[in-house]
Amino acid sequence: MIPRELIKGTLKYMVLNLLQSLPKMYGYEITQVLDEKSSGRIKLTFAALYPVLHKLEAEGLVRAETEIVNNRTRKYYSLTAKGKTESDSRMSDFREYIDLMKNLFY
């Protein structure tokens, strides 16, 4: 399993990256996609994911829309125009950081 500290520090980038690839996603869907893509090594709890989504929303990077799906309220998250520009720049910073880590350790 990946240590929680590492996931916590990079979760924002994971969410931004996922939202770049899909027009909109809801919380549970994000947890499932990350679980699947990481082959079960990243299992997000409600407590870990939703604060990140709300912080991104408060920063104006993500927009939330509520819809009624299967008889219940569901909140979908999508990138705003600002979010698209910002996430490009943040992802590029993040990739640079990963490269740096690779150079440092390997």
Added chain:
Amino acid sequence: MACLSKDQIEFIRDDLKKQSVSRSFLFNEWVDHVCCDVEAMMNKGVGFEEAYGQISRDKPESDISIAHKDVQHFLNHRYVSIKKLMQFAFLLFAASWFINLQGIGNWLGLLSFIILSIVYLRISIDFFSKRHSRKVNAWLSVLALLAFVGTLAGILLIFLFRNFGISTRGHGVDLTVFGWFFFSMLCTIYYLGEFKSAIEYGEIKKMRWLGWLSGSNLFLAAISIATFPLYHMVKNYIFFLILFILGFDLLVLAILFATRLMKNTLAVSLILGSMMIVFIHSHFRTKLPGGKPKLYELTLQVKTESAENSDRYYISMYYENYPDKPITLPIREKGNNRYEITMPSYAYRGYLYYGISTDSTGAEEYFRTAPLIDSVLLRIPNKKVYQLQ
């Protein structure tokens, strides 16, 4: 692909509602999350009751509690710097009433109110930036902006009136009280919202108390505003209203200290702001060194046609803005046939109408009967040679 029926969703919702988490603003997302988990298990062939039972055990209530607290902490943490700014404004305000070297008290007072209005502006900007997370934040931002405009415009008018005698028709007072009213309204809406979504007993209790406190301030601000049109009817009771508000604010401040609620930035800003705004309109300020108006001297040289000289003269006068409030005062002899009277500076730019006599009754009579009483345009300090008839 299993999909929960309406009844099953209602069952889950009702069951989760039994927990305190139902008050959280994350509740709907929590319900959807749990439903999705149950559906995922049902897809593996597990029955609804068994699936929900297992999910309930795996997903403790603390999960949503942690998320709720985390989001709330993020939304509120920026207020720390605002609170420090507010406390600085209040310290400056308090200093302005005790330090009045070379008249700097007025400037310190002005600065403290400018900082108070900046606090309101920062709160407005902060709510505006969080308008996406909660719709009500946009309205709270507007209310904080109105508080900013009212406080800043009001204090500037009061300052111009008290220090330069520029007539503002009392609008400075109106605007600052309106500023206080809007900020109280903001706090009331905010704390009621927090009360509705609080999930822990201690938090519910705290938010209920802060909501009550903000509501009381809103009520007092509304009463203060009602005194504007009803001024002539209630002017004798305004002192008691001010006394009550200041007493209430002091008591609340003590309770906030005692109950360790001073970290609630909005509540602290509300109480300190309320004290500042109400105090500058009270008579208590004149008892303090910084609250005394700057005094100017009007020197009159009295020339008498007769040889009769008096060691004391009386001036009967009224200020241009207050014709219904004539007063009679003795004028001090300064020597060399010069007499001097000292008066407060503010509000008296304009004409001073006056009559002078050797006794107070004579001055009053002359003042009442003379068709053309003397006047002087007060650009204090001023000097005038008065020819006694």
